Amino acid sequence: MIRFSKVSRQFEVGEERVLALREIDMEIHDGEYAAIMGPSGSGKSTMLNILGLLDRADSGQYHLDDQDTTTLSETKRAALRRRQFGFVFQSFHLVPRMTAAQNVELPLNLDGVSPRERRDRVGAALDSMGLADRANHKPSQLSGGQRQRVAIARATIMKPSVLLADEPTGNLDSKSSKEVIQALETLNLAGITLVVITHDPSIGDRANRKIVMQDGKIDQDITLN
Amino acid sequence: MxxxxxxxxxxxxxxxxxxxxxxxxxxxxxxxxxxxxxxxxxxxxxxxxxxxFMDLGSHLLIVMPGKLETTGGQPPILSATEVDITIDDAIAISRSPSIRRVAPMVLGSAPASWNQRERTVNVIGSTADLYDVRKLTMASGRFLPTGDPTRGAPVAVIGDTLKAELFGNTAALGERIRIDGQKFQIIGVLEDAGGAGVGMDLRDAAVIPVATAQNLFDSPSLFRVMVEADGHSAISRAERAIIDIMRMRHNGEEDVTVITQNAMLxxxxxxxxxxxxxxxxxxxxxxxxxxxxxxxxxxxxxxxxxxxxxxxxxxxxxxxxxxxxxxxxxxxxxxxxxxxxxxxxxxxxxxxxxxxxxxxxxxxxxxxxxxxxxxxxxxxxxxxxxxxxxxxxxxxxxxxxx
Known part of the structure; x- marks a missing residue:
């Protein structure tokens, strides 16, 4: 359960002060599938960064499962990111020198999980993404869709409760886009909270809930049933 | 992690x-x-x-004329006159019980010649004791004879380089060479002494009795005296004895410098x-x-x-x-x-x-x-x-x- 109360965030761009988020009030429930839409500069990326604890609000409160995250130390926020959130980026952010399996393994590796358990979990994750035969390929040897599915496997390997995807299909053709969105939706059906940023209406329309942003404010918030 | x-x-x-x-x-x-x-x-x-330094022998002391030690305080108004060390001084030193051997040394350089070949070499005047003090070995013949160091015979022991330069492959033993015009009979040739000895190359040198060398260079003073103490423990006693003996013989003046090998080392x-x-x-x-x-x-x-x-x-x-x-x-x-x-x-x-x-x-x-x-x-x-x-x-x- 995610709750924003009067969350604001501003940036200084040169002399100018830009209000990226203006006193946002919002709730996202466990297991929801939400798409955040809006033109560039509307504040949707800032919203996602604050949601994923990569960025801090300047004012207001952000409660994650009834815990106020605004007062947490950087180390505690890192721990929350590790356990609660999975990130999927437009440009994949795979480590180029590592194989697909090593990329997926990285979060387990940093967390000190035993090698035996790591091997099992990485194998299962790649399998579920249909990439079992690509385990030892470097990212440069994979197609865009495959890379994004490796990134999704990595984002979910720690069994997070929330999956945050920032334009996950932005660099993909329509066929790969469909595969990636379907992979994300499958995870959502299994219970994970899915928040997708997109400017593509065909992607946004698939979500149960559509949050449209404009000038740092929520313009529309439509939930379909 | x-x-x-x-x-x-x-x-x-x-x-x-x-x-x-x-x-x-x-x-x-x-x-x-x-x-x-x-x-x-x-x-x-x-x-x-x-x-x-080890090549010099391990219980070695070197006595040199003059006081080299510097002391604090005012500079001396009258510089002490340097008194020579003589053969008699060396003989007196050798009587101390903490001293095993004494090799007085005179050093000079002179032309040595044989059969039209000539070569300027170091001429070292010493006694039979130099052989043990410097731990030398003979290639052939024998070293200087023992006996009264104040008398010298016209004999010479030559280093291996000098032997090779003057005689080549010819046998040198018994031959007579001229050193600074005087005739010397060769009684021995030294084995290659290696780089042995700091500042004194015996390979290209002729060793003659000390009294003969004093006549040759017309000087009664010794270049230095090499002293071998009676064992390692006797080194400091030997040093003390040398200074005492020399002071007594030189009217209470401490005018020699004794260097122990350990100090140098x-x-x-x-x-x-x-x-x-x-x-x-x-x-x-x-x-x-x-x-x-x-x-x-x-x-x-x-x-x-x-x-x-x-x-x-x-x-x-x-x-x-x-x-x-x-x-x-x-x-x-x-x-x-x-x-x-x-x-x-x-x-x-x-x-x-x-x-x-x-x-x-x-x-x-x-x-x-x-x-x-x-x-x-x-x-x-x-x-x-x-x-x-x-x-x-x-x-x-x-x-x-x-």
Whole structure:
């Protein structure tokens, strides 16, 4: 359960002060599938960064499962990111020198999980993404869709409760886009909270809930049933 | 994070930037190997000088005319007149119970000739005792005869170089050579004395009885007296005895200088020991330079790997862990560099030892440890700044590559 109360965030761009988020009030429930839409500069990326604890609000409160995250130390926020959130980026952010399996393994590796358990979990994750035969390929040897599915496997390997995807299909053709969105939706059906940023209406329309942003404010918030 | 995974991650990162890694390994290994080479040469010099002194004989004292010691206080208004040491002085010294042998020495240079061949050589006037004092060996014949040192016969013992230069392959024993116009019969040829003796090359010299040499050079004074104490424990007693005897014989004036071999050895040992440390220290500067290079390259690496750092942060790696990752990378680099440097250094010293078999080159035991330690230390210290910069990157900006 995610709750924003009067969350604001501003940036200084040169002399100018830009209000990226203006006193946002919002709730996202466990297991929801939400798409955040809006033109560039509307504040949707800032919203996602604050949601994923990569960025801090300047004012207001952000409660994650009834815990106020605004007062947490950087180390505690890192721990929350590790356990609660999975990130999927437009440009994949795979480590180029590592194989697909090593990329997926990285979060387990940093967390000190035993090698035996790591091997099992990485194998299962790649399998579920249909990439079992690509385990030892470097990212440069994979197609865009495959890379994004490796990134999704990595984002979910720690069994997070929330999956945050920032334009996950932005660099993909329509066929790969469909595969990636379907992979994300499958995870959502299994219970994970899915928040997708997109400017593509065909992607946004698939979500149960559509949050449209404009000038740092929520313009529309439509939930379909 | 597990330690083995930390190492694997660092190795992977190093392998991912080959050129950078090779350059830093090169810098580190040059530093480490130069520490080894320079300290090895320094230690070799120290051993070499030690060996030279050992060649002189181990319980040796040298008596020289004049007081060389400096004292504090006012400069003397009247400089003490230098009194010569004579053969009688040497005989008096030899009567002390703490002294085993005394070899008075006169040194000069004169032309020696045989059958139209002529050569200017060192002429050393001494007694039979020089043979044992200087630990000489004969190639053929015998050394100077024992007997009254104030009387000298026209006989000479020649060094092997002089023998070869004047006689070639002809037998020299029994032949007569002219030294400064006077005839001398050759009674012995010395074995190659090596580099034996600091400042006195016996290979190209003629040794004649001391009284004969005094006549030849027309001087009653001795160049110096070599004294062998009666065992190692007698050295300081012998020194005391020599000074007492000489003061008594020279009207209460302490006008000779006695140098013990231990004192000389200790002085040289100190000087050369600090020299080794100094050249080692200079070489260590190259390690510090390598450290600065590592800092520079690591700063570039942090800039290049910003998105990777951003990703690590996004997947929940705390700043402390990122610091650890970069420091581990620097340590691995330092250890690998030190390893390569040690191999190059040991190989270089081995090569030098092969090329210069007479020079006792050897790496002091502390040099590899100090070199490896310094390289590890500088790497970690100089990498701290870049690593901390990485750890403190803002995740959002880092992911965007800013």
């Amino acid at each position: 597990r330690l083995s995974d930390l190492f694997k991650f660092s190795l992977g990162a190093l392998g991912g930037a080959r050129t950078r890694t090779w350059l830093m390994l090169l810098a580190m290994s040059i530093g480490v190997s130069s520490v080894l080479l320079l300290t090895a040469v320094g230690e070799g010099t120290r051993h070499y000088v030690n060996n030279q 200790a002085t040289f040992d100190n000087i050369l020991g600090s020299l080794t440390l100094a050249v080692g220290g200079i070489a260590a500067i190259s390690l510090a330079v390598a450290g600065v290079l590592i800092m520079n390259v690591m700063l570039v690496a942090v800039a290049q790997r910003k998105t990777e750092i951003g990703l690590l942060k996004a997947i929940g790696s705390p700043g402390r862990q990122i610091l650890q990752l970069f420091l581990a990378e620097a340590s691995m680099l330092a250890l690998l560099g030190a390893l390569v440097g040690l191999i190059i250094g040991f190989a270089g010293v081995y090569g030098l030892a092969k090329a210069l078999p007479d020079f006792p080159i050897g790496i002091p035991y502390w040099a590899p440890l100090a070199a490896a330690g310094t390289s590890l230390g500088t790497s970690v210290i100089f990498c701290f700044l870049p690593a901390r910069r990485a750890a403190k990157l803002d995740p959002v900006l880092a992911l965007a590559g800013h």
